[in-house]
Amino acid sequence: MGIDEKTKAAAWQQIRQFGDPVLKEESRLAKPGVDMRQLAERMIKIMYAADGVGLAAPQIGILQKIIVFRFGKDEPKVLLNPEVTWRSEEVITEPEGCLSLANLAVDVPRAASIKVKGQDLDGEEHEYELEGLQARILQHEIDHLNGVMINSRTSREQRKDLMARLRQVKLPGER
Numbered sequence: 114m115g116i117d118e119k120t121k122a123a124a125w126q127q128i129r130q131f132g133d134p135v136l137k138e139e140s141r142l143a144k145p146g147v148d149m150r151q152l153a154e155r156m157i158k159i160m161y162a163a164d165g166v167g168l169a170a171p172q173i174g175i176l177q178k179i180i181v182f183r184f185g186k187d188e189p190k191v192l193l194n195p196e197v198t199w200r201s202e203e204v205i206t207e208p209e210g211c212l213s214l215a216n217l218a219v220d221v222p223r224a225a226s227i228k229v230k231g232q233d234l235d236g237e238e239h240e241y242e243l244e245g246l247q248a249r250i251l252q253h254e255i256d257h258l259n260g261v262m263i264n265s266r267t268s269r270e271q272r273k274d275l276m277a278r279l280r281q282v283k284l285p286g287e288r
């Protein structure tokens with residue numbers, strides 16, 4: 114599925130970037146319902162158009178505990194009020210990007226496996242055990258709901274380098 118440049122630029126315009134105070138806020142509990150379903154649909158569209166693998170509501174300026182994500186070619190998924198209930202002692206450090214950091218990546222240590230619980234859009238409780246990239250995506254998106262981003266999870270050197278790269282980068286559609 115090709116995404117045209119206009120759609121891509123329009124999606125990127127809606128994604129709050131580093132420095133926006135909303136990204137440092139803690140989100141409120143999300144209530145299932147029509148509004149939440151519409152929000153999820155909007156977030157999924159933005160995630161695909163920006164070619165991301167996950168998106169948290171604060172990234173579009175909405176302080177509600179809702180995340181959308183996708184694993185490979187699977188259908189996109191939505192979780193309300195997700196929480197990590199268990200994490201493995203084993204930690205893996207790998208490059209990780211963020212749409213709110215212009216998709217730039219830094220090395221981030223994450224638990225290799227986690228258990229996550231949350232609700233779907235009907236309010237049903239689910240618990241998942243995830244590992245590898247899937248565990249990484251969920252830890253990243255849940256961080257956003259707590260106002261935490263990868264710049265505060267990487268080394269001092271990489272943070273400095275990230276800030277320098279951020280000053281140079283242009284978002285899709287920017288001149």
Ligand code: ZN
Nearest residue numbers: 210211212213
């Ligand atoms: Zn992010």
